[in-house]
Amino acid sequence: MAIKTKNIIDFKSEAGRILLTSMGALLLLMVSAVFLSSYLETQLGSFKEVVFLGLAMVIALGAQWFLLKTIQSPQVLSPEERVHTTNEKLRHILNSITRQVESALGIKNTAVGGIENPADMLAATLIQCVAIMSEQVQSLLSALQMGSNESLEEARQSFIPLIDKTAETITQYLHVSQNIDNQLRERINETQQLLLNLRRELATVPQNQQQDTSQLFACIRQMGDVLETHLLIDNVVKKQLEVVTHDTNDSAFTLITLMRDLSDQAGNLVRYITETISKINAMENGVDESVGYIVRIGHFIQDIPEKIQRDIQAIQSASGVIDSLSYLVDSIKEISFQTDILAVNAAIQAAHAGDAGLGFKIVADEVRKLAVNSNKAAEMIEAGLDTARHTIHEGLKFKFLEEVMQQMNEAAQMMDSVKKLQEGHEDMRQYYKTLFTVINQSNMKLAQDISEILGSIQYQDIVRQRIERMQAAMQRRNELLQEFAIQLDVTSGNNMDDFATALNAVLNGYLEEESYHGNSLNSSDDGDQPPKFELF
Amino acid sequence: MARILIIDDEEQLRDLLKQMLSRDGHEVVTAFDGVDGMRVFNQFNPELVITDIIMPNKDGIEVITELLCRNPNVAIIAISGGRRAITAEFNLESAEMLGVKGILSKPFTRDQLREAVQHALGL
CATH class of the missing domain: 1.20.5 (Single alpha-helices involved in coiled-coils or other helix-helix interfaces)
Structure with missing residues (x-):
């Protein structure tokens, strides 16, 4: 102005x-x-x-x-007036430069503040978001290891909105970086214009008068040096900011990509495990059915000896009854035999008695018939008992065979069930083997992705460190410029010999520190170089 | 055209696949189980592996895991018809989760095979 x-x-x-x-x-x-x-x-x-x-x-x-x-005044002024006029002109230049420096410092208060506050705040938000996501990933893995599908899905669901939040934060962060870059660019242009004007002002002063105001000229040249160094620092900061923005952009993109991949992979895993568990349940039900069938067969077989024992006892009891009936038959036969002998003797005695014994003879004959009939009845009973005994023995044999046949059938069914059980076991083994292989591989992939995310998170911290170093250098530069402005107001350019040197020291110190941290600005020209990581 | 390794314990299907792919101009070798498949893979260094899942000695899941651990970019197509309670769907979904380039459920047509092979080879 x-x-x-x-x-x-x-x-x-x-x-x-x-x-x-x-x-x-x-x-x-x-x-x-x-x-x-x-x-x-x-x-x-x-x-x-x-x-x-x-x-x-x-x-x-x-x-x-x-x-x-x-x-046509100046040429005809007196030497005192010439010096006075030149001094006034130089004072005007000095005042102009002072206003420019103050203006630059005014820009500093907003632009550097912009670097310090929103960017740092956003970087902190970014790191916080990533840290939360890291915790979510850990909980995801824990849920996975616990095998609880519900907790896994819950962890994944809480994971998804954080990705969008992080993407939004990174976008804001990059936007602020761009704003800072624009402000720096504008300030550099203004400073360049200031230097240009300074040189023009100096050119308007005649050579023969410059000797009269050598001290002021030296001061102005120092001011020029100061402004050039100031410009150099701004350029360095701008370049470094470009590096930081570029790296942050790459890192953020990688981070978001990894996060989305991670979420997708976790989602696939959840779906896979959910479907697999339902299939395993169906398979386990089949195995349980086979096992239940085998258990029932086992109980049946376990009861068989007892049943056989009971049957044998019943048969033995019936056989005892038949045997006791056999004794009775023998008794009947004996009675019949004795009755027959008695009837024969009675008939003999009746024959000896003559006519008187005719009636008795008839009785004796009937008794004899009775004996014969009794004998026949006893024989029939004996035959019936023999038949019953034979039937019991045969029945026992038949029952045994039937039991054996039933056992054979049960054994055959049991073999079939055992075979099914074995197949079910093989299927289950194969199923679980496949399942664990998939889950294990997915876990490894998740762990790898998490490792890469942690690397990106670490890189965000390096970005923060770079910004802090940049802030420190800018702070030192600003303090010097404020002191410089005060000196301009008070002494009109005296005692400013060390400002350019001090500013150079600030610049060199910053560059040295960046070089020490492996963030040489020269490397920014080589965009293909991978970012250098350091532990924090 | 590509070098292709087919791993399947069913001889008839193995031969049929070999015949179909050879007709398309591919150089095809076969293996009868996972162990044999890994041996042939080391010798033949194929560009594409087509493997069954359920096989004796070393199943397809083990083969896929081992191959992908060696080289995550190796092209693999998993084929399966399932067995008893283990469905083809489960086997193929598991293979997909491991990162194979293609899956085919038995039985499949020649066109389906050709399409899967071209996709896996990036043709």
């Missing part, structure tokens, strides 16, 4: 000079015209008028000479 004002003043001054010169020339022309007219009249008029006209011409020439003298 000051330079612009100065340029306007110069323009007005030059225009005034041209105007005055033109007016003087016009006046001279008019006087000459009047003089010529009067001269012609003197050939006919009085001598007194000629004198007046000559006087008027002298006055006009004098006025013109005065005007010319007034507008």
Whole structure:
């Protein structure tokens, strides 16, 4: 603004000079015209008028000479006035530079504050988000190891919105970085313009006067050095900020990609495990059915000896009853035999008795028939008992065979069940083997992705460290510039020898520190180089 | 055309696949189980492996895991018809989770095979 004002003043001054010169020339022309007219009249008029006209011409020439003298001032000033004028001009330049520096510091208060606050805050938010996501991933893995499908899905569901939040935060972060970059670019342009104006101002001071104000000129050159170093620092910061922004952009993109992959993979894993568990349940039900069948067969087989024992006891009891009945048959046979003998004896005795024994003989015959019939009945009973005994023995044999057959059938069914059980076991083994292989491989992939995410998180911390180092360098630079501005106001350029050196020291210190941390600015030209990581 | 290794314990299907792929101009070798498959893989260094899942000695899941551990970019197509309670769907989904380039459920057509092979080889 000051330079612009100065340029306007110069323009007005030059225009005034041209105007005055033109007016003087016009006046001279008019006087000459009047003089010529009067001269012609003197050939006919009085001598007194000629004198007046000559006087008027002298006055006009004098006025013109005065005007010319007034507008061509510096060359005709006295040495004291020249020094004074030059000093005033240089003071004007100094004031202009001071205002520029103060203006630059004004920019600093917003631009560097922009670096310090929103970017740092966003970097912290970013790191916090990533840390939360890292915890979520850990809980995801824990849920996976616990085998609880519900907890796994819960962990995954809480994981998804965090990805969007992180993406949004990174976008804001990059936006702020871009703003800072733009502000720096603008400030660099302003500073370049300031230097250009300074050089123009210096060029307007004549060489022969520069020796008279050597101290001020030295001061101005130092100020030029200071501003150039200031410009250099801004350029370095801008370049470093570009590196940081580029790296953050890459890192953020990688981070978001990894997070989304991780979420997708976890989702696939959840779905896979959910489906697999339902299939395993169906398979286990089949195995349980086979096992239940085998258990029932086992109980049946376990009961068989007891049942057989009971049957044998019952048969033995029936057989005992039959045997006891056999004794009775023998008794009947004995009675029948004795009755027969008795009847024979009675018949003999009846024959001896003659006619008197005829009736008795009839009785004896009937008794004998009874004996024979009794014997026949006993034999029939014996035959029936034999048949019953035979039937019991045969029945026992049949029952045994039936039991054996049933056992055979049960054994055959049991073999079939055992075979099914074995197949079920093989299927289950194969199923679990496949399942564990898939889960194990997925876990390894998840762990690998988490490792890469942690690497990106670590890189975000390096970005934060870079910004902090940048902030420290800018802070030192700003302190020096503030001191510089105060010096300009107070001493008009005295005792400023060390400012450029001090600013250079700030710049060199910053570059050295960056180099120490492996973030050489030269490496930023090589965009393909991988980021260098350091532990934090 | 590509070098292709087919691993399957069913001889008829193995031969049929070999015939189909050879007709398309591929150089095809076969193996009868996972162990044999890994041996042939080391010798033949194929560009594509087509492997069954349920096999004796070393199953397809083990083969896929081992091959992908060696080289995550190796092209593999998993084929399966399932067995008893283990469905083809489960086997193929498991293979997909491990990172194979293609899956085919038995039985499949020649066109399906050709399409899967071209996709796996990036043709």
